[in-house]
Amino acid sequence: MKFIFVLFALVLSLFGNEKVLYVYNWSEYMPDSVLKNFTKETGIKVKYSTYDSNEAMYAKVKTIGTSSYDIIVPSTYFVNKMSREKLLVKLDKSKLPNYKNLDTKLLSKPFDPNNDYSIPYLWGSTGISYNADLVKEPIDSWKNLWNPEYKNSVLLNDDMREVFGVALKVLGYSSNSTNPKEIEEAYLKLKELLPNVKMFYSESQKQVYLNEEVKLGMNFNGEGFMANEENEAIKYIYPKEGTLLWIDSLVIPKGAKNIDNAHIFINYLLKPEVSKIISEEIGYPSPNAKTLELxxxxxxxxRTIYPNEDDLLNSEFQIDVGEVLPTYEKYWEKLKTN
Structure with a gap:
């Protein structure tokens, strides 16, 4: 009996104290080599799963609870939304000595003024990708997507705020409009675009362009970079009305079981040499100032990865639209069911 008890205690010590970290991130958004090297360096095993939109991530977290994950990577205004709903843990920056490496221009944004809950992972833009072998007119504007010759040939992100942001930009409004009349105008403008829309899709967009399933459409700059690496005919441009900017941030959800390991992981990703690997392989700009030197x-x-000032004229970061969000949701539902 004593032997059985000792054996049971040994099993508990081996498996109950396993060093593990549960990460929930965007698809194709972290090199496998980074995860493997993290485990090799720290002994912490990473259990990794993915999502394809902020809405999908948020819905799952709300359904199964935040305790299932230790790290989540929401975009811009979703950080504000989740912190306001008390779904996030306040970070202990004393455990993040590499925080000092971050570019201060990408800190203290309105969605998290003191970076109490979020650490920038990658930032980037949503612009237009097009296949120069299939599209002959010069592409420089969101308005190009409405050209009737692109019937059933356009990709739109499966992202409510970004899709409405495009229409709002075309109409001359802010992509963060809180004016219900402007949002309705954007909906009507998007209805005009529907005959051209082949799909609403946000997961591994590069493959859609490489397969020539669409001729042009919305794209994340990193996906545009990776598509161009495989086919030079696929170009990425910053529309003259202004591109849509975002920051994807590392956060720890409330109820996370491995908070110390989560801090270790965040600090590891903030190493300049690690951030360099991520930026070069994934194709998105790093928020790490020290990384630029490497x-x-x-x-x-x-410029697809690191735009200049002219590329970003009239561009905006997404911010929380507060009480008008249900208006967006109402028109998004109508648009998707048309």
């Missing part, structure tokens, strides 16, 4: 010239000078 990047290869091809990555550092690629």
């Amino acid at each position: 990047l290869d010239e091809k990555t550092r000078n690629n």
